[in-house]
Amino acid sequence: MKNVPGSAAGPAASEQPTERIPSAERREQILRAATAVFGERGYAQATTDRVAQAAGISQPYVVRMFGSKENLFLEVLDRALGRIMESFRAVLADPDDSPVGPRLGRAYVNLIEDRGILLCLLQAFMLGHDETIGRKARQGFLAIYRLLRDDVGLDADDARRFLAEGMLINTLLAVRMTDDYATDVCAQEILESAFSSKLDLVLDVARRDSGADAGRPAASGRA
Amino acid sequence: MKNVPGSAAGPAASEQPTERIPSAERREQILRAATAVFGERGYAQATTDRVAQAAGISQPYVVRMFGSKENLFLEVLDRALGRIMESFRAVLADPDDSPVGPRLGRAYVNLIEDRGILLCLLQAFMLGHDETIGRKARQGFLAIYRLLRDDVGLDADDARRFLAEGMLINTLLAVRMTDDYATDVCAQEILESAFSSKLDLVLDVARRDSGADAGRPAASGRA
DNA sequence: GTCTATACAAAGATAGAC
DNA sequence: GTCTATCTTTGTATAGAC
Numbered sequence: 001m002k003n004v005p006g007s008a009a010g011p012a013a014s015e016q017p018t019e020r021i022p023s024a025e026r027r028e029q030i031l032r033a034a035t036a037v038f039g040e041r042g043y044a045q046a047t048t049d050r051v052a053q054a055a056g057i058s059q060p061y062v063v064r065m066f067g068s069k070e071n072l073f074l075e076v077l078d079r080a081l082g083r084i085m086e087s088f089r090a091v092l093a094d095p096d097d098s099p100v101g102p103r104l105g106r107a108y109v110n111l112i113e114d115r116g117i118l119l120c121l122l123q124a125f126m127l128g129h130d131e132t133i134g135r136k137a138r139q140g141f142l143a144i145y146r147l148l149r150d151d152v153g154l155d156a157d158d159a160r161r162f163l164a165e166g167m168l169i170n171t172l173l174a175v176r177m178t179d180d181y182a183t184d185v186c187a188q189e190i191l192e193s194a195f196s197s198k199l200d201l202v203l204d205v206a207r208r209d210s211g212a213d214a215g216r217p218a219a220s221g222r223a
Numbered sequence: 224m225k226n227v228p229g230s231a232a233g234p235a236a237s238e239q240p241t242e243r244i245p246s247a248e249r250r251e252q253i254l255r256a257a258t259a260v261f262g263e264r265g266y267a268q269a270t271t272d273r274v275a276q277a278a279g280i281s282q283p284y285v286v287r288m289f290g291s292k293e294n295l296f297l298e299v300l301d302r303a304l305g306r307i308m309e310s311f312r313a314v315l316a317d318p319d320d321s322p323v324g325p326r327l328g329r330a331y332v333n334l335i336e337d338r339g340i341l342l343c344l345l346q347a348f349m350l351g352h353d354e355t356i357g358r359k360a361r362q363g364f365l366a367i368y369r370l371l372r373d374d375v376g377l378d379a380d381d382a383r384r385f386l387a388e389g390m391l392i393n394t395l396l397a398v399r400m401t402d403d404y405a406t407d408v409c410a411q412e413i414l415e416s417a418f419s420s421k422l423d424l425v426l427d428v429a430r431r432d433s434g435a436d437a438g439r440p441a442a443s444g445r446a
Numbered sequence: 447g448t449c450t451a452t453a454c455a456a457a458g459a460t461a462g463a464c
Numbered sequence: 465g466t467c468t469a470t471c472t473t474t475g476t477a478t479a480g481a482c
Binding site for chain 3: 270271272282283286287291292
Binding site for chain 1: 402
């Protein structure tokens with residue numbers, strides 16, 4: 001039972017044999033799906049087939065459009081880095097007078113709404129041993145560091161501390177610490193400490209994403 | 224060209240068809256090899272065959288001894304957590320009067336000599352989506368947190384900060400930031416900031432491990 | 447622009463000999 | 465205690481039709 005074009009199972013006869021949409025749009029759709037899948041399972045455990053299912057298209061088409069799984073991941077990584085930098089720059093541009101640190105932190109956590117962005121970053125960092133991906137991952141890390149140093153104006157210690165908190169956040173998300181929020185006081189404590197005002201958002205998103213294991217189409221609107 | 228028992232390629236006719244050693248010892252040997260491989264490639268990308276090569280035995284034997292790859296990883300994770308806790312407890316037991324924080328930090332970084340221990344931990348954290356491994360990973364994380372809170376006596380904020388620095392360290396190791404140490408000032412700066420007095424050790428270990436890609440036997444002594 | 451069919455490689459696991 | 469041979473599944477990628 002793979003992804004069926006216009007077969008039964010559906011509540012009537014409506015699903016066209018996959019809409020024919022412009023490749024640019026399709027690209028973005030696939031990237032979005034791939035980000036969720038790579039973020040959740042990691043590069044190696046993510047399959048092009050799961051990405052395809054999440055995007056609602058066939059596996060060969062995913063490969064066709066991006067050339068290879070590795071290439072797809074590289075584009076996903078690029079996109080994720082872009083979102084992060086963009087998000088930080090938006091904070092810097094905002095004429096708010098409260099301290100930047102916390103504002104950047106909140107902006108970072110807000111990115112969890114964009115499913116998989118943060119996790120893909122961490123997944124990429126885990127691939128340092130890979131010739132191609134590793135290099136790009138290091139570049140990405142350093143690009144963020146430079147932004148903190150040069151554009152935000154943090155000193156080396158503050159930049160390190162900021163990144164450290166970011167890595168902790170990534171880790172808590174990756175290990176799904178929210179699963180233990182309700183049953184373990186320590187889990188609760190560290191989550192509150194790490195996310196503070198953004199904890200509700202994190203818990204909401206975790207609830208939303210759980211069950212909807214990135215893989216098959218996210219229950220599209222039209223039923 | 225797999226791992227050959229007593230074939231050619233060797234500098235003479237010496238290598239016995241793999242020594243017959245007691246299973247307890249072999250177990251430890253495999254766990255050590257597996258820690259290096261899992262740490263470097265991650266759970267999914269690590270193959271039982273690479274572990275076997277690193278341990279100098281056949282692939283089926285690895286599976287035979289641990290039942291499955293998943294089980295092997297779980298034991299590796301257990302062992303890694305044990306080493307960390309043990310190492311922290313040793314610091315607490317040490318009648319040194321300098322502040323505990325930095326001493327714990329140095330003890331943590333010292334663990335990189337035990338190849339893969341730190342990385343396996345992070346790799347496990349990345350597997351939160353996995354029913355079995357994810358649960359154990361969360362437990363491990365929380366066990367460390369409790370040790371910091373209860374045994375070390377840190378408050379929630381300090382414990383969080385300590386863990387955050389630890390996650391940054393893990394990430395820097397995983398992404399192999401040391402590869403850029405010589406060529407990128409930012410890489411140099413953040414490595415110095417994150418590892419401070421232990422940077423030399425880190426660079427040494429990186430040099431030692433590079434090239435010796437965990438996979439084939441680590442150039443055993445007798446040539 | 448998108449699919450079906452399929453070739454091909456990799457990897458985990460099992461059987462059974464030594 | 466340890467290996468060789470091998471089954472089986474899964475997953476990437478290609479060919480070619482619609």
